[in-house]
Amino acid sequence: MFYGIGVGVGNPGKVTMEAIDTLNMLDVLYVPTAKKEEKFSVAHEIVKDYLNTNTEIKSRHFPMNYDTDELQCAWKSIADEIMLDVQGGKKVGFVTIGDPMIYSTYIYLLRLLRNNIEITTIPGITSFLDIASKNNFPLVEGEDPLLILPATMGTERLRRYITNETSVVIMKVYKNFNEVVQLLIDEKLENCSIVVSNSSKNEEVVFRDIKNVNKDDISYFTTILINRKWEIK
Template structure:
């Protein structure tokens, strides 16, 4: 029976894909590729391009990045419908997603629409925080401490509380309120056990451990801060 594969591909390095992911990419007849802009390039597609069969059918789908919920729902309903039809016709279908499919991924919307309708196999991927921690040799969490992964957009008070109270933190999407987050880290005197990484696994990756000299133009949507109070750079 045909299968819909949701494949996590990591954040940039094609070698961060698992063997299982590569195997699934070799099995599929059709790959759905999400693009943020109309006719734009897909980061996820680019990561896996060397693993794809030459006769693979690619179906590019535009996902609006604006926040009009109706438009978003329509786009998701439409892609889910197309995937369902392809699988029912006996095609193995793939969908590639940056990082891991179950962690802040748009793939979760597809899963909601398709579960219990067709065979779905989800293949995990290396998240941005796992990628950064290993590439910078920065341990995330040890012993009985919790690991808190939190989007910077959660609000200043909540963010401050987590940073004050927890030992190990991953702060994602540090972009809009970059200064605010940096100020909290400085207030708490956590510079020495923090690291700022933007565009992990990409050519223009930047790593900062010195918080005094961060060049703001390096701070992108894909900026992550790791804090581990039990570790010093």
């Protein structure tokens, strides 16, 4: 059996009992590293205290760029390795930050493996859920829709989605940060938005006044929560 395990964001407290029980009985755990030759993995760091000492750890580089050939080649080779382990009778896990079904590279693995081996996926706390609770900032109520938008879709597309909506989450805000802030000001959303950078890490920063955030103050992973029905104190 192959287990795709969502470990939540940033710290061990966000891991669920189901994830802990699964981590504890694995023969092999694949951990993704962001850079070649690097052994450090954020996901591994989060779960290391929950692991069985007999579990074999396999660090593997998962490319995060958009070079499709390199990407597909790397994923195919990792999927093949996982498949061999599973077919050899091992219980094999893979850890993924946040939730496996929301903007996760785990979906590549799932696509490659699902016709060949049995797969159990375990959900995790996503960054926007974590940020909302940590800041006592409700996301959505009643009959309103909740829109989860990656800022990478571009500012003009973002604008079309946001106009007139009550509840919006904007993820991966960095490249077009200044344009996104201007868009929120244009839409009169500055009193019902918060910006969080590096959620749940030591370097976490929360801004409740979006007009006073500089691009230098935020990191690559920045999230904005908007709720027109929730005025910031």
